[in-house]
Amino acid sequence: MTITIDANEVDRRLLMDRSLAGRRAFTLPGSDVPEQSLPDSSLLREDVELPEISQLEVIRYFSVLSQLNFSIDTNFYPLGSCTMKYNPKINDELSSLPGLSDIHPLQPDETVQGAIRLMKDLQDDLGEITGLPGVSLAPLAGAQGEYAGLLVARAYHASRHDEKRTIAIVPDSAHGTNPASAAMAGLEVVTVRSDEQGNVDVENLRELVNEKTAVFMLTMPSTLGLFEPNILDITNIIHDAGGLVYADGANLNALLGLVKLGDLGVDICHSNLHKTFSTPHGGGGPGSGPVMVSSELAKFLPTPVAEQTDHGYVLSQPAMSVGSINGFHGSFSIVVRAFAYIKALGCEGLKSVSENAIIGANYIQSKLKDKYSIVADRYCMHETVLSAANQKKRGVSGLDIAKRLLDFGIHAPTMYFPLIVEEALMVEPTESESKETLDHFIAVMRQIDDEIDRSPELIFDAPHELPVKRLDEVAAVRKPVLRWSPEG
Amino acid sequence: MKTLDNHPYIPATAAERVEMLRASGVDSLDGLLGDIPVEHRNPKINLDTGLSEQELSELFNSIASTNASPSNGYISFLGAGSYQHYIPSTVRSILQRGEFVTAYTPYQPEAAQGTLQVGFEFQTVTCQLTGMEVANAGMYDGPTAFAEACLMSVRVTRRNKVGVLTTADRRLTDTFVAYSKYQGLELVEISPDITEIPKDLACIAIQSPNFFGAIEDVERLTTVAHSNGALSIVHVNPTALGMFKSPGEYGVDIVTAEGQPLGVPMAFGGPYVGLFACKKVHIRQMPGRIIGRTTDTQGRVGYALTLQTREQHIRRERATSNICTSTQLMGLMVTVYTATLGKQGIKDVANLCYQKAHYAASEIDKLNNFSIEPRGTFFHEFVVNCPVPPREINAALLKRNILGGLDISDRSENGMLICVTETILKHDIDRLVSALSEIGSSL
Amino acid sequence: MYPSDLKYSKEHEWVRMNGNIAEIGVTVFAQESLGDVVFVELPAVGSSVVQFEKFGEIESVKAVSDLFSPVEGTIVEVNSAAIDSPEVVNEEPYGIGWLIKVELSNTDQLDALMDATSYESILQ
Structure with a gap:
């Protein structure tokens, strides 16, 4: 019998399938204290089924797996709304410095003055950048920042005995966390339409606001990559109705130094440090989503807020705080990285950063809009939403194009979002990428459009060059296998 | 304000910018910014000018050196939700892999098999440790995982009262309160001795080891919960699971944990990762990301996000949670940590913590003015009753470069919560004991 | 595609009458626009449904849709085949892929539904 080994096959066996009794990757020191009696054996367990493998195998297993990933370090990653910019290596190094990575969150303030001061300085910088000076770094991700911001809005209305305000108005282009966070905050979600230019339909908004409007949630720039030209009218309409304006700062990378949200009438915003401020995405977190508010709202911020007092720096609880939304003080080592980036x-x-991000996105848009349609023929901010509607008519979907891009070593744009654009492909190049990279992307996108008529099978069957081809996601849901088991 | 040229993070040259602007049909950047109200464009921003990498390094080293930490000679006996453990070199090494660190959420599974397979391993580890059937790919941290578990019990039982044991950490209950503020739910405090619960309770949520370090009778409380149609939720310390029976063995419905002790630095409180596991029957009510195994068009094994209709990007305001991260990088650290420690190492680390903590407790209990509060079996944390308010003791300890235990006098009179892990040597414990002896006798 | 012996709602459910028992499922149009059905959530036998109000959910990999009852009455049977093997909804939406059976409180309500021709016309 001959066994054929495929030269390209990656060994995908799981850790438990590599385990061999008796192997070890690590030893602990022996106990240096007199032996203590163990608790009643009825409380104790036998073994934890963890793998038994050598140290080299641990390293090789994870190293080989890492090579199956696309990442910013290895690929152009124009994933819209995610701001996949360069994550400076020095920031990782600084965040793991002794004195920052090994301090306990419950140490007395006087023993962590450097850490609290760093938080205070970042708060000040974020307040300055957004024009919203009340800042809490507590939220652990954008969605938590959003929820914290909505709690602040509710606390503000409650403090004015205006508790009938229970409606959040959200544009139809909004990210899914907006309505999900609003629902968590007990708000009813009402959707406002976008007009044919991709802006908020101001007339529709006027009809929707009333004495029950708690907050209007607007992504700035919008998920279409557009700056809302009627923003001043919008914030006036909401304020006149007694509501607050919440800006989702997921796209803040377009605005640094170009405009302050606070100047536009925004009352509350959050920022994703893992987007605009370059902290690594880690394959899906950790994030950090500081919430910024006007001075009037600062007393409602979540706990803690870093402050400077006569006795030094302290972590304190704002007077009418909405409370603690997580265990400690936020994603401190992410905060360290973001502060290093700003510095x-x-x-x-x-x-x-913002200027170059905007220039790059417009360059791509101008070079591709004859092939891939855009919502409205106007300049975009830091990202452009292309539509594969023309390609769809020729039998190829946005998904197919996304998968074909992977063959060229380019990560797919954000697909099918925002929901209001047919076959949306949202492209955000970021300021980190060189013109050569943008030109390459443009050339590849044009080539794929060409392939539709020339050799469509190349696209339908893509990706060809990756560790796996398209996966059966239907089977993954119908018969979920969610963990290793001895039966395989 | 002039535009900066040639920053190391920004490759475009001035000439390239002009070329790109012209290709877009404008002469200058202002041509692209027409939608921004002109009176608010280019505001003054009061920030310093940028630093070189070397200056940055000097600045942060000086900030770091002002903090008291084990690296500059302090011994710490703090725990209460964040724990100092040895982190093996393998964890730090794999954490250097930019392919893991700088990838996004695995929405394109073909281009993220590394992240996805690690996430599947993480789910496996979570299940193996907790003895549960299914787990998600990670939550923000322990307290948010706990809060989400309570909310999940409300969805499963359709009841609106959440019972939490009085011995739980207030950081857990506070987070639940902040998460549930507008959900019309009621928090009911429950004594660990309870034998009967109200019929309209969605769950009994137990922390074990509890805030005071002691092991709760999870088996009995789970029976009480189930006999009234409520779920049993247990928030565990994962290191303790190296020696104590898993919640799965007691029939618990949902298990959460702070994953930080498994290879994640304390880092002043974050980022950490929450572990979340439950019985399979409840999986559609579970929050967070879930990774599943499947095959590709050629029959090869691959992994992908699954059961996504629970999540906010599809179900929007009716999602199980607004969470859209799984703190994957910390999940990677947990996975490398547990793979490195292995079957024997996880036992050894639990046993070392237990041995050292019990030695410390017995030595402190011998002191004249100090005693150990009797709270039953404990793992690696215990409460010391001090002769004076613990803040005074801690101030005296700090002068001796010792960060004492947490002052919990708000929950136990003159109580100090001390934690001892495997990183503390006998010598350090003896130093603490003699310091306490000196401080006690000088009162 | 749209059998003439069935009644249809604008929410893309169909009804097949058998005495005063209404068998209910989703139309070919509904299952095709949803894609591969991976999960169906149905109410318990004995619970009541209200005409044109939500009675359950149907999911594909990346979409969730509410199911709206075309009739009012009490559920007398739910299709466990659709719950255990949701693909039957794609394969035979008018056959083994049915969802619930409802005992009607009155049959007048059927007048609010469409015949196959009118239903097909609203799909244009």
């Missing part, structure tokens, strides 16, 4: 760029550098 490295400084005022001029941050502005240059």
Whole structure:
């Protein structure tokens, strides 16, 4: 019998399938204290079924797995709304410094003055950048920042005995966390339409606001990558009705030094440090989603807020705080990285970030809009939403194009979002990418469009060059296998 | 304000910018910014100018050196939700892999098999430790996982009162309160001795080891919960699961944990990762990301996000949660940590913590002015009753470069919660004991 | 595609009458626009449904749709085959892929539904 081994096959066996009794990757020191009696054996367990493998195998297993990933370090990753910019290596190094990575969250304030001061300085910088000076770094991700912001809005209305305000108005282009967070905050979600230019339909908004409007949630720039030209009218309409304006700052990378949200009448916003401020996405977190508010709302912020007092820096609870939304003080080592990023760029550098991000996105849009349609023929901000509607008519979907891009080593754009654009492909190049990379992307997108008529099978069957081809996601749901088991 | 040229993070040259602007049909950047109200464009931003990498390094080293930490000679006996454990070199090494660190959420599974397979391993580890059937790919941290578990019990039972044991950490209950503020739910505090519960309770939520370090009678409380149609939720310390029976063996419905002790630095409180596991029957009510195994068009094994209709990007305001991260990088650290420690190592680390904590407790209990509060079997944390308010003791300890235990006098008179892990040597424990002896006799 | 012996609602459910028992499922149009059905959530036998109000949910990999009852009455049977093997909804939406059977409180309500021709016309 001959066994054929495929030269390209990656060994995908799980850790438990590599386990061999007696192997070890690690030893612990022996106990240096007199032996203590163990608790009643009825409380104790036998073994925990963890793998038994050598140290080299641990390293090789995870190293080989890592090579199955696309990442910013290895690929162009124009994933819209996710701001996949360069994650500076120095930031990782600084966040793991002794004195920052090994301090306990419940140490007395006087023993962690450097850490609290760093938080305070980042709060100030974020307040300055957004024009909203009340800042809490507590939220652990954008969705938590959003929820915290909505709690602040509710607390504000409650403090005015205006508790009938239970409606959140959300544009039809909004990210899914907006309505999900609003529902968590007990708000009823009402959707406002976008007009044919991709802007909020101001007339529709006027009809929707009333004495029950708690908050209007707007992504700035919008998920279409557009700056809302009627923003001043919008914030006035909401304020006149007694509501607050919440800006989802997921797309803040377009605005650094170009405009402050607070100047536009925004009352509350959050920012994703893992987007605009370059902290790594980690394959799906950790994130950090500081919430910024006007000075009037600062007393409602979630706990804690770093403050400078006569006795030094302290972590404190705002007077009418909405409380603690997680265990400790937020994603501190992410905060460290974001602060390092701001320090490295400084005022001029941050502005240059947004300028270059906008220039790159418009360049791509201008070079592709003859092939891939855009919602409205206008300039975009830091990202452009292309539509594969023309390609769909020729039998190829946005999904197919996304999968074909992977063959060229380019990560797919964000697909099918925002929901209001047919076959949406949302492209965000970021300021980190060189013109050569953008030109390559443009060339590949044009080539794929060409392939539709020339060799469509290349697209339908894509990706060809990756560790796996398209996966059966239907089977994954119908018969879920969610963990290793001895039966395989 | 001039535009900065040639920052190391920004490759476009001035000439390239002009070229790209012209291709877009404008002469200058202002041509692209027409939608921003002109009176608010280019505001003054009061920030410093940028630093070079070397200056950055100097600045952060000086900030770090002002903090008291084990790396500059302090011994710490703090626990209460964040724990100092040795982190093996393998964890730090794999954490250098940019392919893991700088990837996004695995929405394109073909281009994220590394992240996805690690997530599947993480779910496996969570199940093996907790003895549960299914787990998700991770939550933000322990307290948010606990809060989400309570909310999940409300969805499963369609009851609106959440019972939490009085011995649980207030950080857990506070997070639940913040999460449920507008959900019309009621928090009911339950004594660990309870034998009967109200019929309209959605769950009994137990922390074990509890806030005071002691093991709760999870088996009995689970029976009480089930006999009234409520779920049993247990929030565990994962290190303790190296020696104590798993919640799965007691028939618990949902298990949560702070994953930080499994290879994640304390880092002043975050980022951490919440572990979340439950019985399979409840899986559609579980929050968070879930990774499943499947096959590709050629029959090869692969992994992908699954059961996504529970989540906010599809179900929007009716989602099980608004969460859209799984704190995957910390999940990776947990997975490498547990793979490295293995079957023997997880037992050894639990046993070392137990041995050292019990030695410390017995030595402190011998002191004249100090005693150990009797709270039953404990793992690696215990309460010391001090002769004076613990803040005074801690101030004196700090002068000796010792970060004492947490002052919990709000929950136990003159109580100090002390934690001892495997990183603390006998010598350090003896130093603490003699310091306490000195401080006690000088009163 | 749209059998003439069935009645239809604008929410894309069909009804097949058998005495005063209404068998209910989703139409070919509904299952095709949803894609591969992976999960069906149905109410318990004995619970009541209200005409044109939600009685359950049907899911594909990346979409969730509410199911609206075309009739009012009490559920006398739910299709366990649809729950255990949701693909039957794609394969035979008018046959073994049915969802619930409802005992009608009155049959007048059927007048509010469409015949196959009118239903097909609203799909245009």
